[in-house]
Amino acid sequence: MGMRRIGAVEVEQTALPGIGLRHEFTTRSGRRIGIISHRTGRRDLVIYDKDDPDRACEVVKLNDEEADALVELLGAPRIVQRLNALHEEVEGLVSLQFPIVAGSPYAGRPMGDARVRSRTGASIVAVVRSGQVAASPAPDFRLEAGDIVVVVGSPESTSAVADIVAHG
Numbered sequence: 001m002g003m004r005r006i007g008a009v010e011v012e013q014t015a016l017p018g019i020g021l022r023h024e025f026t027t028r029s030g031r032r033i034g035i036i037s038h039r040t041g042r043r044d045l046v047i048y049d050k051d052d053p054d055r056a057c058e059v060v061k062l063n064d065e066e067a068d069a070l071v072e073l074l075g076a077p078r079i080v081q082r083l084n085a086l087h088e089e090v091e092g093l094v095s096l097q098f099p100i101v102a103g104s105p106y107a108g109r110p111m112g113d114a115r116v117r118s119r120t121g122a123s124i125v126a127v128v129r130s131g132q133v134a135a136s137p138a139p140d141f142r143l144e145a146g147d148i149v150v151v152v153g154s155p156e157s158t159s160a161v162a163d164i165v166a167h168g
Helices: 062-088 116-120 155-167
Strands: 003-007 010-014 022-025 032-038 043-048 056-062 094-099 123-129 134-137 146-152
Touching: 032 116, 032 146, 056 094, 062 134, 094 155, 146 155
Parallel strands: none
Antiparallel strands: 003 010, 010 022, 022 032, 032 043, 043 056, 094 146, 123 134, 123 146
């Protein structure tokens, strides 16, 4: 069993021999929640009994698509909240979201080919594709038409990135 922190939350990790991994944490209101990640790829969302934290009162089995949908619903708004909080902390910092259009010279190419940071000083902090958020994508991340790129920097540098990705 191991402990790790995700933000301010302490998460217990337990290996389940022959099954996979279990991650559990207790909410501020005292509810115990767990995720069992099976080796098969299935995930179980476990909500424990309020009066007996060792007894599951609800188990929801999720396939890959359902787990992805839950992550998106819980995660995407948090990314936006974190960006907004960052804007409040750093004067003059903005984020810009724009699509990769079919005619973009970078559609189908690794993101690093655009050399965004060295050319503008702005950073691509996420790419949203088909509802999935790729946070902090690496330079070898391949951009595709229809992707939504999230850039953070000054107003001038973020606009420059949109121009580079659209026109080269």
